[in-house]
Amino acid sequence: MFQITDIPRLLPEILLLVLALLVLGSDIFEKWGRTQEAQLERVRSSASLTAIGLGLIFFIALVQSGYIPFTVVPETAAPNFFINIVRNLQAGGPVGEPITGAFATDHLTMISRLTLIGAALLTSLLCLDYRPTAHPAEFYALILFATLGMCLMAGATELIIAYLAIELTSIPLYILAGYFRNDMRSSEAGMKYFLFGALSSGILLYGMSLTYGFTASALAGNSLGNNLTEFAQIASLARIADNQGILTLGMIFMIAGLGYKLAVVPFHGWSPDVYQGAPTPITAFVSTASKMAGFILLLRLLTTAFPGLTGTAVWGELSGWTSALALLAVLTLIVGNLAALPQTNAKRLLAWSSVAQAGFVLLAFVAWAAPQTFDRDQGTVALLYYLIVYTLTNLGAFGALAAVSMAVGGDEIADLNGLARRNLGLAVLMAICVLSLAGIPPLAGFFAKFYVFMVSWQSGAEWLVVIAVLTTVISLYYYLRLLKAMFMEPPAAETPVTAPPGITAAVVIAAAGLIILGLFPNLILGILSQVQTVAGF
Amino acid sequence: MGLFTLATDIPWLSLIWLSMAVPAVIIALIPHQHKEAMRWVGAVFAFASLVLSLLVFLAYEPGRAGFQFVExxxxxxxLGISYQLGVDGISLPMILLNGIVISTGALMSWNIDTRVKEYWVLLLLLTTGVYGVFVSLDLFLFFVFYELxxxxxxxxxxxxxxTRKEYGAxxxxxxxxxxxxxxxxxxxxLYFGSGLRTFDMIVLAQNVTLAGNVQRIFFPMLFLGFAVLAGMFPFHTWSPTGHVAAPTAVSMLHAGVLMKLGSYGCLRAAMWLMPAGANTWLPVVAGLALLNVVYGATIAMAQRDAKYIIGYSSVSHMGLVMLALAAGTQLALMGAVLQMFAHGVMTALFFSVVGRMIYERAHTRQLPELGGLYKVMPFATIMFIIAGLSSMGMPGLAGFWSEFIIFLGVWERYPLVAVIAVLSIPITGAYILRAVWAVFFDEVKNPELLKLPKLTWQEYTGATILVLILIGVGLYPAILTELIDVGVRPIVAQLEGITLAGR
Incomplete structure (x- = not known):
């Protein structure tokens, strides 16, 4: 049953919706002119409204989560206005059963929300000085709608909500990818993204319908509940009913469908073209936030709906979804890294690198095959840490690239030539992000990779870790090529490259985050490890 | 030496690596036109780190074996990951060596005039990493510094x-x-196989619970991973190319210290923590290292580029270190650590003469194009000859002791290998003398060379420091051997399957 007291638990989602509508509505009151300045002003006002709004929502969600120690009000504190607000907010914090069995507001959702909203915030900073578009408000509102969909994806515990959330995420992203209608590549990106997305939705739905068929027939005769699509219900019916084959088939289709959204090899065909063609801030957003949401949904789906099919990824006894994901991981790592080697376009190179990074994320799923709960929980923590770090890193890298291509007019690797002499600060920031992607300590990307290797090894998939470690060496070659272009090649022109303040701010936040999280992973590991109290099965 | 005691409430070892990390930040903040200021900040802090290393070196008490200054x-x-530092008789000479090489390297970097800020920041970051590796006692921390x-x-x-810098890099x-x-x-x-769930090297070494056959699978990986950096055959090819391409101070650090990180890792991580694996695989290592020694020296004979000669001589000399590690006896390991120190100082001297004094002036290192430089830079000639003599193992210089002890130690375990390895000494003599003749004494082929600018005070100071150390250790090796002797004992005990009580 949905109750009024559940409303605060949905506060971040509600606020995102309100903000999106506000951004759309406020544009009407702007001065609509045809001149460049007037357009820029409209872009600015929509963008700043989005950025400020997202900042506020992020802050509110942070207070609500109670993860920051000083925002937790002691029981004994005398009530006053602020303390009452904080207490009311935190009453809707990460606790309780899923709302109507469909949407969980546990720690996993809360952490994902914070990351997703944070990613959207950085994206809106990246867009602050991006090319003025015809209807800026739509652009930002679509980002907000997509963010809303992602938050719902992260919390969905039921098939229908999951599907709706995926569509709510995807459709705005299709439009955003093709936003520059006059640009051939952008239109191509939008079209391709849409076609592949529609196909993958079909596959996903087919898997869901098979699963529904299983649960419905398992309860045949005494079908009372309307909860046949809830993840937990699927799991409990799977324990008593036979005819598991259909369930396995449904799961495989769902993994494939989500695999498309996550651009996991062999479902990755669309991603390099889309990433290259989309406006760079949107590429950053798609490659980070939408992947994060997809991975969280995949984790929740597989662990709560299909615990019986977990299997193991130990070499020689491969079975269950852990080994399916292990094989996908191997493919993704090898294909992603090898395909990135010959690229000459920096954006496309980063796109392939994002494909490869998804392979490392999949390694963390394999940890679920470990027999001890403790090790499985470590797997979840490693997954979240990796996703958070990866989000920061990729936003930073694409952000820095956006600044360069705005100033230089292209995003080939050659356009990065001599960046260190044209803008040393920007080159260093980008180098930090790139090195973190490559997994060089003491940046956070290193510990993220190392942690993922650890949990995967622990579950017995040593062979997988060995392959993954070796692919990091391949990946180093193309990351070093970016470094080489920025630091060693002579610049094409001596004129300094200036980065707009919005992008600079976003990239600085990302790079600082990478250094801080790399040196002190414990800052968030403690928070992330709270996930274990809920995510078990 | 235990000459005096240092206050225990000061984190000396952290200070050592911080004394390189802090100036990196300071230099990053200096406006880019103040080049001289950056150089001075870098050099002053480099010497400060040397002084700190010396203090720790002198205050270490060999009588009280084991790790001291533990933080x-x-x-x-x-996850069982801690920030744990400590030094023993093996790491102390290495720390000292790094201090010596970076402070003289800083002096030799004075002529870098383009992108000064980036140069110094990177150089100091590199040194931070090297110091960090030598002081860390936690495998994870060790690795973080290693990559840095x-x-x-x-x-x-x-x-x-x-020369071919992008390829080399x-x-x-x-x-x-x-x-x-x-x-x-x-x-x-190690982490999972031992079941201990910790990266603490002391704990891992105290209870080697890793099953013997697991050790035999993973020892080659751990050992080889580090041995690549030590330039072990057949994975040495990066090293001469890298040495030749690098600017002088970087060659000095690279051949002088960085390659030692590799052999140090082999000793500290692989051999100490997986003794059973080591016992199985060390004969193979001995074979490869022998190839290093003889093949490296032979290839050095055939080079025309003076830096390549030194590069291959490093391969050959590091081969001696690896050979000694493979022997694994008390004497051999002692020789190995001493050789790491002696070779570090010697090769730093070589590179400062060839890279800085000669190449930066003559803009060539090809033996046939040089000649008669004795007339213009007698100082450089003497420095080069002393380094060369040390490399040949001339008594009275540091290289003599280390090579002598290594051959003694290897003889105990593999007499035949020792005999073949000794062949490298006459070959070394041959290529060093050839280089000395061609560069300094041959007739002057290019009269332009007689007009080369004079050496600067930084070059004089740096080279003099290095030579004094070579001679000092040569005359009184006990200053190091006493420490090293204590330091390698636990590893030898580990290899022999005995765990020393109370460690």
Whole structure:
């Protein structure tokens, strides 16, 4: 049953919706002119409204989560206005059963929300000085709608909500990818993204319908509940009913469908073209936030709906979804890294690198095959840490690239030539992000990779870790090529490259985050490890 | 030496690596036109780190064996990762060596005039990593510092290097990173295989619970991962290319200290923590190292580029270190550590003469194009000859003791190998004398060379420091051997399957 007291638990989602509508509505009151300045002003006002709004929502969600120690009000504190607000907010914090069995507001959702909203915030900073578009408000509102969909994806515990959330995420992203209608590549990106997305939705739905068929027939005769699509219900019916084959088939289709959204090899065909063609801030957003949401949904789906099919990824006894994901991981790592080697376009190179990074994320799923709960929980923590770090890193890298291509007019690797002499600060920031992607300590990307290797090894998939470690060496070659272009090649022109303040701010936040999280992973590991109290099965 | 005691409430070892990390930040903040200020900040802090290392070196009490100046902070306790530092008789000479090389290297970097800020920041970051490796006692921390020491090399060579610098830089980085990938695998095997769930090296070494056959699978990975950096055959090819391409101070650090990180890792991580694996595999290592020694020296004979000669001589000399590690006896390991020190100082001297004094002036290092430089730079000639004599193992210089002890130690275990390895000494003599003749004494082929500018005070100071150390250790090796003797004992005990009581 949905109750009024559940409303605060949905506060971040509600606020995102309100903000999106506000951004759309406020544009009407702007001065609509045809001149460049007037357009820029409209872009600015929509963008700043989005950025400020997202900042506020992020802050509110942070207070609500109670993860920051000083925002937790002691029981004994005398009530006053602020303390009452904080207490009311935190009453809707990460606790309780899923709302109507469909949407969980546990720690996993809360952490994902914070990351997703944070990613959207950085994206809106990246867009602050991006090319003025015809209807800026739509652009930002679509980002907000997509963010809303992602938050719902992260919390969905039921098939229908999951599907709706995926569509709510995807459709705005299709439009955003093709936003520059006059640009051939952008239109191509939008079209391709849409076609592949529609196909993958079909596959996903087919898997869901098979699963529904299983649960419905398992309860045949005494079908009372309307909860046949809830993840937990699927799991409990799977324990008593036979005819598991259909369930396995449904799961495989769902993994494939989500695999498309996550651009996991062999479902990755669309991603390099889309990433290259989309406006760079949107590429950053798609490659980070939408992947994060997809991975969280995949984790929740597989662990709560299909615990019986977990299997193991130990070499020689491969079975269950852990080994399916292990094989996908191997493919993704090898294909992603090898395909990135010959690229000459920096954006496309980063796109392939994002494909490869998804392979490392999949390694963390394999940890679920470990027999001890403790090790499985470590797997979840490693997954979240990796996703958070990866989000920061990729936003930073694409952000820095956006600044360069705005100033230089292209995003080939050659356009990065001599960046260190044209803008040393920007080159260093980008180098930090790139090195973190490559997994060089003491940046956070290193510990993220190392942690993922650890949990995967622990579950017995040593062979997988060995392959993954070796692919990091391949990946180093193309990351070093970016470094080489920025630091060693002579610049094409001596004129300094200036980065707009919005992008600079976003990239600085990302790079600082990478250094801080790399040196002190414990800052968030403690928070992330709270996930274990809920995510078990 | 235990000459005096240092206050125990000061984190001396942290100070040592911080004394390199802090100036990196300071230099990053200095406006780019103040080049001289950056150089002075870098050099002053480099000498400060040398002084700190000396203090710790002199205050270490060999009588009280084991790790001293231990610092420990929790880093990620739930994963068994801590910030743990400590030094023993093996790491102390290495720390001292790094202090010597970076402070003289800083003096030799005075002529770098393009992109000064980036150069110094990277150089100091690299040194931070090297110091960090030598002081860390936690495998994870060790690895973090290790990578920090490798990566700046890529940019340092690629930007300020010479001959085929981009190729050399990429090759070096990829080789070393492939090595560290193997190291990661070995680390994970230790962490999970031992069942201890900790990266604390002392704990891992005290209870070697890793099953023998697991050790035999993963020892080659861990050992090889580090041995790549030590230039072990057949993974040595990055090293001469890298040395030749690098700017002088980087060559000095690279051949002088960085390659020692490799052999130090082999000793400290692989052999100490996986003794059973070591016992199985060390004969193979001995074979490869023998190839290093003889093949490296022979190839050095055939080179025309003076830096290549030194590069291959490093391969040959590091081969001696690896050979001694493979023998694994008390004497051999003592010789290995002493050789790491002696070779570090000697090769730093070589590179400062060839790279800085000669190449920066004559703009060539080809033996046939040089000649008669004795007339213009007698000082450089003497320095080069002393370094060469040490490399040949002339008594009275540091190289003599280390090579002598190594041959004694190897003889105990593999007499035949020792006999073949000794062949390298006459070959070394031959290529060093050839180089000395061709560069300094042959007739003057290019009269332009007689007009080369004079040496600067930085070059005089740096080279003099290095030579004094070579002679000092040569005359009184006990200043190091006493320490090293104590330091390698636990590892020898580990290899012999005995755990010393109370360690």
């Amino acid at each position: 420990r902070l929790n880093w990620m306790p739930q 020491a490798v990566l700046p090399m890529y940019l340092l060579i690629g930007i300020w290097g010479s 990429m090759k070096l980085t990829l080789f070393l990173m492939a090595g560290s990938a193997l190291v990661i695998i070995g680390m994970l095997a």
